[in-house]
Each structure stands twice: as structure tokens, then as C-alpha cells.
Amino acid sequence: MTTLAILGYGNIGRVHGENLRLLRGCRVSGVYDPAHPSDYVSAEAVMNDSAVDAVVIATPTDSHALLVEQALAAGKHVFVEKPLAGTLADAERIVAAARACPDRVVQAGFCERFNVNYMEARRAVREGKLGDLRAIHTSRVAPYWASNPQWELGVLDTAVHNLDLILWLKQQCPVKVLARGVQVYSDSAIPHSVTTTLTFADGSLAVDHIAWLKDEGFPLNQCARSRMLLQGSEGYFEIDLTDRPAALRTEEGYRKIDSVILGEGCLKRQFEYFLRSIEEGTPVLAPPEDALLTERVAIAALESLRSGQEVSLA
Ligand SMILES: NC(=O)c1ccc[n+]([C@@H]2O[C@H](COP(=O)([O-])OP(=O)(O)OC[C@H]3O[C@@H](n4cnc5c(N)ncnc54)[C@H](O)[C@@H]3O)[C@@H](O)[C@H]2O)c1
Known part of the structure; x- marks a missing residue:
């Protein structure tokens, strides 16, 4: 206990x-x-x-x-x-x-690593089912009403989930980070919509887009309606946590995967893993070292957003 x-x-x-x-x-x-x-x-x-x-x-x-x-x-x-x-x-x-x-045991709160959809995506990548993973597209929308509008919000609060998933899937840090943002609403001078492009050493790309939506009917347990498309030389993996089941398409065919929306699954499952690591010594799935790499990329994205320049991490 x-x-x-x-x-x-x-x-x-x-x-x-x-x-x-x-x-x-x-x-x-x-x-x-x-x-x-x-x-x-x-x-x-x-x-x-x-x-x-x-x-x-x-x-x-x-x-x-x-x-x-x-x-x-x-x-x-x-x-x-x-x-x-x-x-x-x-x-x-x-x-x-x-x-x-x-x-x-120290575990970071990157709860999406415990989302079965992203776990399946990671398994497919690790087992080589997608071949050479050349492009990742992610997107996520969050409710603006639940937020405290600070400049760093979009990247450090929201995009950071996707940046973490991208690094987790790629198992490497990008060499370049370019972020662009735009203020959409007049009540806070922050970027409400941000696109971040990560370039990896082998030329492969990851592009993330986050948007803060003004919608008071937006349920908090869907504060991260997200999508991901992984494009590899041998197959693709598509996840849509808005309304459709996730799908894996490879040479073996097309497979649907049950969706688990954030708030209904992974937020609880991350604690099952945390407790197991404490009680049985199993490895931590979201270790602080990984979270530090994600932090490095997120801070680079913020730097790029402010300067308008691509930031080199090599
Ligand atoms: N994993 C996710 O999906 C997710 C979702 C939301 C927030 N978060 C993260 O959780 C953290 C909190 O976010 P939130 O939205 O719940 O913020 P919040 O402002 O709603 O809650 C933070 C609470 O901490 C309290 N607090 C401040 N200093 C404290 C201290 N020293 N000791 C104890 N309590 C203290 C505040 O009074 C406040 O009630 C942030 O780091 C945020 O990025 C993660």
C-alpha cells in the first residue's frame, strides 16, 4: 500500500x-x-x-x-x-x-505516453512496421477559457505534450527547431496558434500545430483533442482523438484501434505505472531525463517564436 x-x-x-x-x-x-x-x-x-x-x-x-x-x-x-x-x-x-x-522513483506527468493509442504507435515504430519514419504531423487544441494567458502557454503548456511524443517516437533530438505563432484574440497579447517544425539529422521532419480555442462548451477532459500522423517508408499510423478511432495502415492491412481520450484513460494509467515502479521497481515510462530533452526542444521553440529565427540544437 x-x-x-x-x-x-x-x-x-x-x-x-x-x-x-x-x-x-x-x-x-x-x-x-x-x-x-x-x-x-x-x-x-x-x-x-x-x-x-x-x-x-x-x-x-x-x-x-x-x-x-x-x-x-x-x-x-x-x-x-x-x-x-x-x-x-x-x-x-x-x-x-x-x-x-x-x-x-521520479516520473514526469507526460500522460500521453500512457495513452494506448500512442503506445501502439510507439510499438509499431519500434517493431519497424512503418519502415523509415520520415514525417510526423501532430496537432492539439486546448480550451482558452481554462487557461491563464501567459506568453509561454501554447508551447510549454500544450505543444509540450506533442513535442514529448515526437521525441519518444523518434528516440532522438532534432537538430533544428523553427516555431511560428499568431495572436488570434485581442484580449491577450500571446500567440494563440503555434506551429513548430523539428528537423532531424537524417532530414526527417516533425510538424506540430497547437491552437487555443474559445469555446466554453469545451469539456476539460478533452483539453487535448489531438491528432497524429506518422508517415514511414513502409506504412503509416494515424491517430485522431477527436471523434474517430485510431488506425494503423501497413503492408499487413488496415487496423482500427480503440481511442482513449485524455482524461478517461491515460491520466489514471500513468499512476498505475508510477505505483508499479515504486512497488516492483519497473522502469519509469516518463523519466525526468526524457522530460529534460523535451524541455530543451520546447525552450528552443519558444526562442524561435520570439526571434523569428530557426534555432540550432546540434
Ligand atoms: N498533464 C496534463 O495534461 C496537465 C493538465 C493541466 C495542467 N498540467 C500541469 O499541472 C501544473 C498545474 O496546472 P493547473 O492547471 O492544475 O494549475 P492551477 O493553477 O489550476 O492549480 C495549481 C494549484 O497549485 C497551488 N499552489 C501554488 N503553489 C503551491 C505550493 N507551493 N504548494 C502547494 N500548492 C501550491 C495553487 O494555489 C493552485 O491551486 C502545471 O505544471 C501544468 O502544466 C498538466
């Missing part, structure tokens, strides 16, 4: 609380959030509670690094929301802290 405490009880902290309460083999000892009625009086009180085995950090991105360091110093396992941090330096601090505690 693993005991977890939740730090940050906003949008996603509450979802994590609901999902964890549905899982067997764990219990939630309580939450701490200065803006909400809490079981703990401070983050320090959570760290000092010897009954707590693991801490779920669902606080604003800029607070992740310090809380991860404190939790690891207190001997806790750590689940930390994506993106790892707001800056590359903070993301590096998290990886350094995790490396210094190799017997503690």
Missing part, C-alpha cells in the same frame, strides 16, 4: 486526486494547497509526514524544481507534472536531484 500526498489542488491536482482514489493498492493521505482547504498546513508538513511515500506535484510549473528537491531530500518518490519546469536550468536541477536519489 503506497501512501501519496498531493501538492497543488487546482485543475489537474483535483483530477489526480479523483483518479488516485479509484486505484487499488494506494491511498491519498491528503492535499496541500494554500488556496484551498487542505489536510496539511504547508508543503513542509507533507515532506515531514513519515507516512507519505510519494508526493504528486501539481503546482504551477515554476514551483516544480524546489518542490521536487524538497520531496527527494525528504525521501519521497515523486510524480511531477509536465512541463518539468519553466526554465532549462530548473529542469536540469530536477534531473540532478533525481540522479542523486537513484532508489527513488
